[in-house]
Amino acid sequence: MNAPRVSIIILNWNGWRDTIECLESVYRITYPNYDVIVVDNGSKDNSIEKIKEYAEGRIEVNSKFFEYNPNNKPIKVFEINEDDAGKGRFNRLLYEKFDVDRRMILIKNKNNYGFAGGNNVGIKFALSVLNPDYVLLLNNDTVVDRYFLTELVKVAESDENTGIVGPKIYYYDYNGRSDVINFTGADLVLWRGAEKRYGFRDIDKGQWDRIMSIDKIEGSCMLVREEVFKEVGLFDEKFFCYWEETDLCFRAKNKGYKIVYVPQARIWHKVSATSGGEINPFKIRLLIRNSLLFAFKNLDFHLREMFLLYLFLVALWKYLAIYLFYYKSPKVYIAFLNGILAGLKIGKIDVNNEYQN
Template sequence: MSNESPRVSIIILNWNGWKDTLECLESIYQIDYSNYDVLVVDNASQDNSLEKIKNYAQGLETVESRLVAYRFQNKPLEVFVFSEKDYFNLPGTVKEDLDLIPSDKRIIILKNNQNHGYAQGNNLAIEFALKHLDPDYILILNNDTVVHEDSVKCMVNAAQKDEKIGAVTPKVYYYDYQGRSDVISHAGEKFNLYIGRGKRFCKNQV
């Protein structure tokens, strides 16, 4: 049995929001985890997002953030760009090509040909990951998220404890709650599978 950590495909949907996306990416590339893929799926942005993300990968676009310090050391990133028309017609060596490069030195950009919305945009990226990357877990992140360095490791460890666990979520803090970043927005939810809705815990607790 392999001692390698489970593989996690981290998916970030971007639509005309490159500044938030770059801050999110910077936090991801500082996580304490060794086996992951970063997929940025762009919903046909019109704000030059793709060029900004590529420039970030080359170390040409820095990030200003009150929560994560920019690091030059983890740049440049090897960029893999795929167009929507090719998502499911790629050669079977995509994973092997990616695995030649360390997790923290590569980024996958998926270019949707139109704005598919949040659900379908993410679903296309999930299908791509399942077909080409063989992940053990998929992590969906909003692009205005900044992750703690331990977040992925903690979620994987929790999921690994019981095979009946189908999904996990971290505690989520407000980015800025009246100048504070230590206020919990929510810490999971009780989800009703019959109606497809959940009730969050610790919402708006100060």
């Protein structure tokens, strides 16, 4: 029986150094049937040239997680622009002549469309041209274990109602350690606009080594059955980045698909490498804005009202203390307030127009 085809989509935006380390780890995996699609989101740092130099074998990747493999270079790069990708213009016959670890598709977006929009370009291309059974969304600032995809597919294939699966995610480096957990799945606490995150900052001692059905898989690594995209749609590009994977998981679960955490699959994540760290104005503004967008889009009236009450009676003052007194960052708290205003504005527009139609 042939292994299901998996199209791996890696989004790059001004982060070629992270991307080539991620690629080098991907090209070492044991899974036999995959595509690598790098989507460049309008980078301005010569990422396209550097990724091609890596593929030619001209840049050696150093990592604490693996040894560089010169034996699968050069990797044939099939470079296409955003317009051709959207129209499905691609020489698949030539592409299929190369081994899975000797080929790469490189899609060049004109602009930065965020996590949601950038990945959607790659997803649309994969579904229309390559016809995969699954699409794997993988952050460029990750390193993967050799067996991670085999384990993810094994669990996904065990139940046709499983729509999205994800791995155990470690911090790439947590005070010098590589065994500190960042994510083992999450359940949503809808009335707070929050999630109950499992395994967060635990040292891994096997305590999260059970397969679990959950509400959410993190977008840094999620394997999605192709039927999910066809039935519930792609990422909602209004989110730009953050909460878009929560929204996708929520929609998939409402359609009856299971969301499953797979502990045997492992990756390491340089958390918030693209956005500039875990606490910064850009990230905080989008997180709160998008939590409101999610609430207006997906929650019923009563849950939405509970969320808004919690936001204004509790969260507003809680984060005042955290951002002003603990982090001593007025800019971050102002970004938090701006995010609330932006979320209320976009949420009201969406509820009145799109989501009630």
